[in-house]
Amino acid sequence: MNAPRSTSALLYLSGVTVSFDGFKALNNLSLLVEPGEMRAIIGPNGAGKTTMMDVITGKTRPDEGEVVFDGSADLTKLDEADIATLGIGRKFQKPTVFENHTVRDNLLLALAGIRSWYKLLGAAPTRAENDRLAGILSIIRMEEQQHMLGARLSHGQKQWLEIGMLLAQNPKLLLVDEPVAGMTDVETETTAQVLREVNKNHSVVVVEHDMSFVRALGVKVTVLHEGAMLAEGSLDQVSADPRVVEVYLGR
């Protein structure tokens, strides 16, 4: 079991089990995400969606099972910082930007590159870094706000900034947790467009409750229930599945 598995999938979960005080948050979960794919994960409350994100990003160690990224990296042996450096970015449900830093400094902190403390002590932003910052600021349309503190941004602007921070991080795989919670229909539609745009260069896993948003994404859907995979396929296929209907409507 200890030999590093190599797989063509970007993200490979097999038989992952996590229990908290006897409660199995994840129960023998398996999941495959191909390079370049965008995947939506849905499921009722307590299905294990967030725990799955925690396992992938190294916040929670699984009791059993394999988690392999990019062919051969065993994520169960790495911590958050290692996993982030490997190329997995995570966007939280609540936008978390650095409130006491300017928009520009938020992006600078996220920019792929120097992470060790002793190198940062003497480092000045390079021209290449400044160019990348300028590019990202124009993509998220926040050039005018670049010297504004994170705390003074509106909810929408914080979401934009956080997407910019993910772009700056330039991950291979993006994990996005409930991106449209608390958004209007128009904003929801815009966010779906943004994610499709991001998907052109990055693989994406989206966890979402909102069915109309998942429909707007138009991608393969995985349904989680009680810590395991219940169904997989297009949204129409899974919503026709009687077991999925029972989970969502039956009780």
Added chain:
Amino acid sequence: MITRFLWNGMSRNLRLFVLLVLAIGIALPLLNQLMPRTSPFYVPAYVLQLVGKYLCYAALALAVDLVWGFCGILSLGHAAFFALGGYCMGMYLMRQIGTRGVYGNPVLPDFMVFLNYKELPWFWHGFDSFWFAAPMIVIVPSALALALGWFAFRSRVTGVYLSIITQAMTYALLLAFFRNDMGFGGNNGMTDFKDILGFSVQSDATRGVLCFASALALAIFLVISAAVVGSRFGKALTAVRDAESRMRFLGYRVEGYKLFVFVLSAAMAGIAGALYVPQVGIINPSEFAPGNSIEAVLWVAVGGRGTLIGPVVGAFIVNWAKTYLTGALPEVWLFALGALFILVTLFLPKGVVGLWGQIKARRAQPA
């Protein structure tokens, strides 16, 4: 080159403040030496001693602020680093007494003769030389901070739990240094110092030099802190303070950041303690008392957490009030301290230094 880099890294206000600190450190000793005693500009030696003491407290406050204000580590044990630096200096000063002690033993300090020590404990060797003691003043507190921080930060001990650990650390050291068989003078500590680098610690000129040295150390600490906080490292540091887990998911190993400032801060506290001891003339275990560390945190809160000028201002205000009130109305002091803490928490979240900004913001708003 480096000096220019450091100088450019500071804001205009901070530059003026550093110059002010240096000016005080130069002017007071000069006025003491050059003015006749009858002149209204004459600065008596006790003022030199008092200001020198406050400058050391200010340096300790700055050290606390570096970890608490900029990295969110609320250390309630920083007085321990201060006291360890002080003990290193105390050991050097004890060895300088030589045969002038009560028992006249050329090697053993008085308290060791009294406690029937036959020979010098191994860890006292070398402290007869200033050039051995001086690096120890930095190394001993830093090593303790490194060991404590290494385990605590790696185990992700944060918030109130870390505060409790630091508090327990200083309390454990308090109990340890109280013991006579530790070899540090037990309850009485070390006192009756005679010379430092061959100059009498009692003379006005030495007091003046020590006062200046304290001002110089504080000025250097301010410049170093400004460079650290103003660098990209500093941006990452305050980001760790505000959203630690976010930094981890961005790929930062935050332990390294915390450990570096914690050790740097402990080294600064140690130097401050070493300058403090010859000026007050005594070091004993009460310097490890948990209350001392908490008071240092209070100076930072009063002056302005997360600013560099704030802790210095706070240390001077609170300690001046303490000197005044414990003399004039001794029973009132602790109540005043408590009231001050409540008032600052309620009305001055950014401390005295932040008050100016609050007033300006209010003026800017239309009435």
